[in-house]
Amino acid sequence: MTKIKICGLKTLKDIQAVNKYMPDYIGFVFAESKRKIDLATARLLRKNLSSDIRSVGVFVNAPIAFIQELYKENIIDMIQLHGDEDLTYIHELNETLNAPVIKAIRVQSQKQLLSVKNFPSAYLLLDTYHKNQYGGSGISFNRSLIPKDYRAFFLAGGLNAENIKEAISDCRPYCIDISSGVETEGAKDEEKIREVIKIVKGL
Numbered sequence: 001m002t003k004i005k006i007c008g009l010k011t012l013k014d015i016q017a018v019n020k021y022m023p024d025y026i027g028f029v030f031a032e033s034k035r036k037i038d039l040a041t042a043r044l045l046r047k048n049l050s051s052d053i054r055s056v057g058v059f060v061n062a063p064i065a066f067i068q069e070l071y072k073e074n075i076i077d078m079i080q081l082h083g084d085e086d087l088t089y090i091h092e093l094n095e096t097l098n099a100p101v102i103k104a105i106r107v108q109s110q111k112q113l114l115s116v117k118n119f120p121s122a123y124l125l126l127d128t129y130h131k132n133q134y135g136g137s138g139i140s141f142n143r144s145l146i147p148k149d150y151r152a153f154f155l156a157g158g159l160n161a162e163n164i165k166e167a168i169s170d171c172r173p174y175c176i177d178i179s180s181g182v183e184t185e186g187a188k189d190e191e192k193i194r195e196v197i198k199i200v201k202g203l
């Protein structure tokens with residue numbers, strides 16, 4: 001069954017919504033973004049999150065020590081690298097932490113996707129390329145660029161209740177990742193969260 005991640009949670013109300021509808025993963029954004037949360041908020045949200053939901057920290061070119069701190073404090077279970085992190089960076093993370101890493105690739109071509117197929121991370125996350133934004137753009141990309149029989153990946157970028165069924169059937173991701181598509185006027189919307197989780201779990 002396809003898994004689902006709801007990203008960019010910021011409030012206890014958001015946590016109550018996910019605890020009710022139970023996605024597989026949620027994301028806390030620690031990068032520059034309207035969804036960024038601070039350490040104290042992350043601690044509080046994690047404390048209130050169901051232990052059956054895995055929490056993913058979303059980072060853009062963050063100091064490795066900061067990621068280590070969050071992981072060792074048990075605030076995050078997994079690490080999503082959404083910036084320009086290179087092999088040296090990943091090797092250092094892999095050597096110092098036993099946490100699954102999701103490396104985001106902002107898709108520009110099939111050649112690019114083939115070149116990162118064996119990247120040493122537990123998963124890749126395929127998202128839209130945007131020249132001014134690392135992620136959370138709410139814009140989809142051309143999924144036909146994803147090579148057939150590609151490795152397990154998270155699919156992101158402009159997903160919502162209207163397009164997830166088609167997206168899953170197009171490219172069979174391991175997990176779909178949604179942020180903008182479950183928001184109304186910049187805040188997470190419980191009804192939209194309920195709807196997307198119902199669609200994915202019902203497939």
Ligand SMILES: O=C(O)c1ccccc1N[C@@H]1O[C@H](COP(=O)(O)O)[C@@H](O)[C@H]1O
Nearest residue numbers: 007033135136137138156157158179180
């Ligand atoms: O959500 C953000 O603000 C964000 C900021 C910086 C890097 C990544 C971010 N989120 C990730 O972006 C994708 C796509 O989100 P959307 O559904 O198109 O809004 C997703 O992987 C989020 O985890």
